[in-house]
Each structure stands twice: as C-alpha cells, then as structure tokens.
Amino acid sequence: MKAKVLKVDYLARVEGEGGLYVKIRNNSVSEVKLNIFEPPRFFEAFLRGRRFDEAPDITARICGICPVAYQMSAVHAMEDAFGIKVAGQLRSLRRLIYCGEWIESHALHVYMLHAPDFLGFPDAIQMARDHADVVQRGLRLKKAGNEIVRLVGGREIHPINVRVGGFYKVPTQRELAPLAEQLKWARDAALETVRWVARLPFPEFTQDYLFVALRHPEEYPFNEGRLVSNRGLDIAIADYDSYFLEEHVQHSNALHSTLKNAGAYFVGPLARYSLNFDRLPPSVQQAAKEAGLDSVCRNPFQSIIVRSLEILYACEEALRIIEQYEPPPAKAELQPRAGTGYGCTEAPRGILYHRYKVGEDGAILDAKIVPPTSQNQKAIELDIADFVRKYLALPSDELQWKCEQAIRNYDPCISCATHFLKLELDNEG
Amino acid sequence: MDDCGIVSRTSPKPGLVARDLCVMANQAVLVIGVGTRYRKDDAAGLTVAEGLRTRLSAEVTLVEHEGEGVALMERLQGWQAAILIDAMSSGARRGTIRRFEAKTHPLPAAIFRHSSHALSVADAIELGRALERLPQHLVVFGIEGGDFGAGMPLSPEVESSVPEVVRRVLEEIRTIQEGPQ
Numbered sequence: 001m002k003a004k005v006l007k008v009d010y011l012a013r014v015e016g017e018g019g020l021y022v023k024i025r026n027n028s029v030s031e032v033k034l035n036i037f038e039p040p041r042f043f044e045a046f047l048r049g050r051r052f053d054e055a056p057d058i059t060a061r062i063c064g065i066c067p068v069a070y071q072m073s074a075v076h077a078m079e080d081a082f083g084i085k086v087a088g089q090l091r092s093l094r095r096l097i098y099c100g101e102w103i104e105s106h107a108l109h110v111y112m113l114h115a116p117d118f119l120g121f122p123d124a125i126q127m128a129r130d131h132a133d134v135v136q137r138g139l140r141l142k143k144a145g146n147e148i149v150r151l152v153g154g155r156e157i158h159p160i161n162v163r164v165g166g167f168y169k170v171p172t173q174r175e176l177a178p179l180a181e182q183l184k185w186a187r188d189a190a191l192e193t194v195r196w197v198a199r200l201p202f203p204e205f206t207q208d209y210l211f212v213a214l215r216h217p218e219e220y221p222f223n224e225g226r227l228v229s230n231r232g233l234d235i236a237i238a239d240y241d242s243y244f245l246e247e248h249v250q251h252s253n254a255l256h257s258t259l260k261n262a263g264a265y266f267v268g269p270l271a272r273y274s275l276n277f278d279r280l281p282p283s284v285q286q287a288a289k290e291a292g293l294d295s296v297c298r299n300p301f302q303s304i305i306v307r308s309l310e311i312l313y314a315c316e317e318a319l320r321i322i323e324q325y326e327p328p329p330a331k332a333e334l335q336p337r338a339g340t341g342y343g344c345t346e347a348p349r350g351i352l353y354h355r356y357k358v359g360e361d362g363a364i365l366d367a368k369i370v371p372p373t374s375q376n377q378k379a380i381e382l383d384i385a386d387f388v389r390k391y392l393a394l395p396s397d398e399l400q401w402k403c404e405q406a407i408r409n410y411d412p413c414i415s416c417a418t419h420f421l422k423l424e425l426d427n428e429g
Numbered sequence: 430m431d432d433c434g435i436v437s438r439t440s441p442k443p444g445l446v447a448r449d450l451c452v453m454a455n456q457a458v459l460v461i462g463v464g465t466r467y468r469k470d471d472a473a474g475l476t477v478a479e480g481l482r483t484r485l486s487a488e489v490t491l492v493e494h495e496g497e498g499v500a501l502m503e504r505l506q507g508w509q510a511a512i513l514i515d516a517m518s519s520g521a522r523r524g525t526i527r528r529f530e531a532k533t534h535p536l537p538a539a540i541f542r543h544s545s546h547a548l549s550v551a552d553a554i555e556l557g558r559a560l561e562r563l564p565q566h567l568v569v570f571g572i573e574g575g576d577f578g579a580g581m582p583l584s585p586e587v588e589s590s591v592p593e594v595v596r597r598v599l600e601e602i603r604t605i606q607e608g609p610q
Contacts, residue, residue: 042467042579061467064495108499112548125552128559135560142499158495 032381047367068101069347071162073354078164081341089328090166096321098222099314100148105348106307109411111138117405118200144186166331190312198291206298211271220279237344257375264378267350269306300409336362373412456606459508463496463515470574474514480595498548502557510566517571524586525573532567
C-alpha cells in the first residue's frame with residue numbers, strides 16, 4: 001500500500017487565506033476538501049438596518065482587489081428594487097470603471113501570481129530579479145487599470161464615487177484624455193502579454209466544465225445580461241435563487257454553491273470567454289486564435305491566456321468608451337420604495353450575485369451576497385481530485401506545486417471568500 | 430484624491446502633488462498605516478494613522494492603506510523616507526511593539542503574514558528591493574495582534590499599545606527630519 005502526504009501550511013499567491021486537504025489511499029484520491037472562511041456572511045449581517053445607499057461603499061470593503069464589482073452588483077440590485085435603469089453615458093462610465101478593475105486585477109494575477117508557476121519561480125519577487133523588464137511591464141499595465149479606477153471611482157482602492165443611480169461626480173472629457181494615451185500603450189502591452197503567455201508550458205488537462213456566465217445581446221458582459229450555461233441554462237438574474245443552491249459543508253466556513261440538479265459549476269474568465277467568444281471584437285478573437293485557443297477553452301491552466309485576452313478586451317473597450325464620451329448628468333432620478341432587487345455582474349473572477357430586500361424608508365432588511373470564489377469551490381475540489389488522479393506518479397513536491405498552481409488557476413479571491421489557505425495532501429496508505 | 434485614501438496631506442505650495450514633495454524637501458516623510466478595517470486586530474495600523482492625523486507637520490503625508498502588496502510597493506516609490514505601521518503575528522504577547530529597519534534588513538516575512546492579499550507587506554518591500562524602488566530610509570513598526578477574525582474593534586491589549594506607537598512614529602519622524610547628528 002503506497003502512502004502519500006502533501007501538505008502546504010500556507011498557500012501563497014492567492015488573495016486571502018484558506019486551506020486544502022487531499023487524502024490519497026491505495027493510489028487513489030479519496031477526499032479533497034477546500035476549507036475557506038467567508039467575510040461576506042459578516043457583511044450580510046452588517047448591512048441589515050443600513051440605508052440602501054450605503055450598500056455600494058460597505059460591500060466594496062469586502063475586497064481590496066475587486067471593490068468595483070461589489071459596488072456594481074450593489075447599485076444594480078438597488079436600482080432593480082426601485083425600478084430604474086441607468087442608461088447612456090452613465091452606463092458606459094460603469095463599463096469603463098469595470099474595465100479598469102479587470103485590467104488591474106488580471107494584470108496582477110497574470111504577472112505576479114500565476115506566471116511564476118509556469119516559469120519555475122517560487123514567487124514574483126524571485127521572478128522580478130531575473131525578469132525585471134517583464135515584471136515592470138505587468139506593473140505598468142496594472143497601473144493603467146488603477147488609473148481608470150482612480151479617475152472614475154475617485155480613488156484606486158475602495159473607490160468612493162459610485163452611487164445608486166450613477167456617480168457623485170462624472171469626469172470631463174479633458175480629464176479622461178490622458179487615460180486614452182496610457183490605454184493605447186496598455187493595449188499594445190496586453191497584446192504582447194497574450195503572445196508571451198501563449199508560449200508558456202501548459203499541462204495536458206482539460207475538464208468537462210459546466211460554465212456559467214452573464215450573456216448580453218451585444219456586448220462582452222460586465223454589468224448586465226442573462227445567466228447562461230453551456231448546458232442550456234438561460235435565466236434572468238432575478239431567478240438566480242430558484243436555480244442555484246448554497247449549502248453548508250462541514251469542512252468550510254464558506255457556503256458551497258451548486259446548480260440545482262447539475263452540481264458543481266465554473267465561473268470566471270474561462271466561462272465568460274467560452275460562453276461569449278462571439279461577443280469579443282474581431283481583434284481579440286484574432287489574438288486568441290494566434291495564441292492557439294479555440295472559441296471554448298477547457299484547460300484551466302490556460303486561464304492565464306484568457307485573462308490576458310480579457311485585459312486586451314478591457315483596454316479596447318475602455319478606449320472606445322473614452323472616444324465616444326460626453327459628460328452626462330451624474331445621477332439618474334430615483335425614488336426608494338419597498339421591494340427586493342437583484343444584481344449580478346462579472347467580477348474579474350466571475351459572477352458576483354447580490355440580493356437586497358429594502359423597506360419603505362430605504363433601510364436594508366435583508367442582504368445576500370454570493371462571491372465568485374464561493375461558487376467555484378466545488379469546481380476547484382474536482383479539478384484537484386482529477387489532477388492528482390492523473391499525475392499521481394509525480395514526485396510529491398512537484399505534485400504539490402502543481403496542486404497549488406491548479407488552485408491559482410482560479411485566481412481565488414480568498415479575501416472575498418476565505419482565511420489562511422493551507423494545503424494538506426494526506427497519503428498514508 | 431490619492432490611491433488609498435490619504436487622510437492628511439498638506440503641501441507647502443498649492444498645486445503640488447504628494448510625489449513632488451519628496452523631490453523638493455529632504456525632510457518629506459511618508460507615513461502609511463496598513464490594515465483592514467473589518468478584521469479586528471488587523472486594523473492596528475489604521476488606528477495608529479488615525480491617532481497621527483492631527484499631529485503631523487506639513488512635510489508629512491499620511492496614508493491609510495489596505496495592504497495590497499503591489500499597490501503598497503508603488504506607494505512607497507519615489508520617497509526618501511517612509512514609515513509603515515502594520516499588525517504582526519509573531520507569537521509574542523498581544524500589543525507587543527517591534528521596530529524594523531526594512532531598508533537594510535528584510536522583514537521577517539512569516540510575522541507579517543496577516544495580509545488578506547496574495548502579496549503581503551513583507552512581499553511588497555522585497556519586491557520594491559528587487560526592482561530598486563525602495564525609499565532610502567524605511568522603518569516598519571509592527572504591533573502584535575491576536576484576533577484577525579471578521580469584525581471590530583481591536584483587542585484591548587492592541588488598542589492600549591496604539592498611543593505608544595503614535596509616540597514612537599512621531600519620534601521617528603523627528604529623527605528623520607533632524608538628519609544624522
């Protein structure tokens with residue numbers, strides 16, 4: 001009987017903290033448990049009794065990497081409750097700030113968190129010593145995203161300019177002009193990034209995922225659309241709770257999400273891309289083809305290519321929005337009323353669902369927040385189980401590294417969803 | 430508006446941005462309180478920043494930062510002198526204060542692990558060192574935390590160390606501004 005134990009006390013290069021336990025008996029994987037701690041539960045309680053207009057700023061505090069996603073899901077849910085729709089240039093500005101968040105979040109992951117795995121470095125610091133120019137390009141790309149968030153959101157981290165109905169203040173054309181200059185550089189750098197990551201070595205590993213993402217009639221999705229899957233799901237955001245379940249599992253503080261009657265599903269760049277390839281502009285589709293990708297990508301290790309393609313898309317989309325921009329009134333008229341509102345937007349890591357019940361006086365009576373990393377927990381566990389099964393013959397340290405890399409494929413935002421990630425591979429025969 | 434919520438910024442000339450300050454005055458000092466507001470003792474650095482808010486001279490820029498490593502490294506870039514305050518987890522008694530000369534010695538990474546981010550404060554400093562972006566003078570004050578769970582406020586032992594760290598940061602600023610004796 002062969003025994004194998006893989007254990008990592010602290011999983012590096014993920015956002016936040018959590019744990020993974022893998023049990024191997026008789027050369028087969030008998031148990032995989034991802035164990036994460038989930039602040040959104042604390043925030044759901046914290047929101048009760050607060051005014052509706054505090055939700056965007058309070059929920060933005062859940063995550064320093066994707067505050068815009070929390071703000072966007074919150075404002076759309078509130079606007080849904082009040083029966084208003086933000087359109088025109090205000091809507092475009094929301095797409096613009098989301099472009100900024102995708103660029104900064106994806107650039108951070110591609111260059112600083114994921115690339116070291118493929119190049120054999122333990123971390124970005126070691127990589128920076130040998131590839132300073134590459135790291136500098138990644139940092140400058142990230143900065144281009146930060147600048148969008150700073151300008152439209154009022155500041156880079158925890159932006160304060162977003163409100164239900166629109167913004168507190170909208171930028172002038174002149175204020176946006178310098179962004180366009182940086183974005184032209186960033187667009188070229190993003191294309192170089194796609195070409196660079198396409199050359200990395202990828203393990204042979206494809207999965208038959210159930211992808212779930214937003215789909216919009218015309219656009220690659222940020223804020224709006226229907227929830228669709230590659231197996232026929234096509235529902236309004238308001239029907240989320242009728243189709244998706246959250247269940248408590250003993251080994252995790254975070255609730256596990258499943259699609260009713262279907263089980264684990266996958267959200268994030270791979271799902272978005274595979275369900276919306278036809279919504280990407282020809283230039284990005286072309287870059288994908290040159291990078292060796294089809295219109296569907298099922299190898300999670302290649303998510304680094306898909307993230308790079310999404311950076312390219314976000315740069316192009318941001319430039320398009322800036323070129324067509326004319327300052328609108330900062331806020332649509334709205335009248336709070338009692339009701340329930342639903343919002344789901346595409347955070348860098350996948351769909352982020354918010355639901356609020358609001359009273360007559362505009363106070364929040366109930367809140368529900370489902371972050372993308374919680375939804376991916378089961379998919380991560382299945383990936384690890386299948387990966388370990390396939391590569392069990394690898395030496396333990398290499399297998400452990402690959403397992404960590406397999407988790408990092410998801411860019412798990414554990415500050416949204418977890419506490420200390422420890423990886424433990426237990427193989428005692 | 431700055432990147433991470435500057436809570437006090439005064440400049441000697443109207444129109445100057447924070448980055449210009451470090452170019453025009455040797456004594457310009459950046460003070461960064463690092464932490465997460467809703468993670469109990471992790472807010473120690475932010476609480477020290479609050480205590481400093483009304484007590485700083487015009488040359489000092491005070492920033493609250495939630496600790497994402499890359500953003501933090503970029504925030505430090507271009508300054509000649511910076512002081513950083515963060516919660517730590519070394520196994521010492523809660524509220525214990527430690528001072529580190531981060532320019533000359535790497536921070537003990539394991540005790541500044543209480544970042545909710547992929548790159549911690551220690552990583553930010555090492556990344557800055559690898560890319561030659563660190564300030565000439567960089568001091569880090571660590572305050573030992575005990576409870577980093579979701580919620581507020583600080584533990585009483587950590588809270589009671591805050592005035593002492595405020596005092597030591599002010600003393601550090603004076604030393605930097607007076608220059609080597």
